[in-house]
Amino acid sequence: MSIQPGDVLPDVTLSVIADEVIVRSTQELFAERKALLFAVPGAFTPTCSNKHLPGYVQHLADFQQRGITVMCLSVNDAHVMQAWAAAQQVPPALWMLADGNADFTRALGMELDGRHYGMGLRARRFALYAENGVVRQVHAEAPGEFRVSGAEAMLAALLPA
Helix, strand or coil, X not given: CCCCCCCECCCCEEEEECCCEEEEEHHHHHCCCEEEEEEECCCCCHHHHHHHHHHHHHXXXXXXXXXXXXXXXXXXXXXXXXXXXXXXXXXXXXXEEECCCCHHXXXXXXXXXXXXXXXXXXXXXXXXXEECCEEEEEEECCCCCCCCCCHXXXXXXXXXX
């Protein structure tokens, strides 16, 4: 079953991409903060690179004005996420998280079987809003869609500021 509003985020280890790769527990990452986590099926894939991530880069200040930390998750290794962040000119304030073994993605119940596309197990495209590690909103996309998890959709869902 997928993560739902009111659920506590599962405690799993992720790689945080910064100047160096830092391993942190999700409990640490989400504690004492308002966080918007969006997940993409894969770094360097068309919709993820042309729409999803760029929207959050463009609207990062809008989330920051609301006191929200923005995090991008993908089932890719830390090196791929680091290269993608560099290629997309992602500012350090937008946290890039590598879920290389899909442990967090599976614990959320948000996995996608991408074998048909040669991608293996991936994250579904979704966004969730959490406060102090407790999920308040979940917006999961239907397969092949990009409507409810983008930056503009999430800003609208989080109104009023």
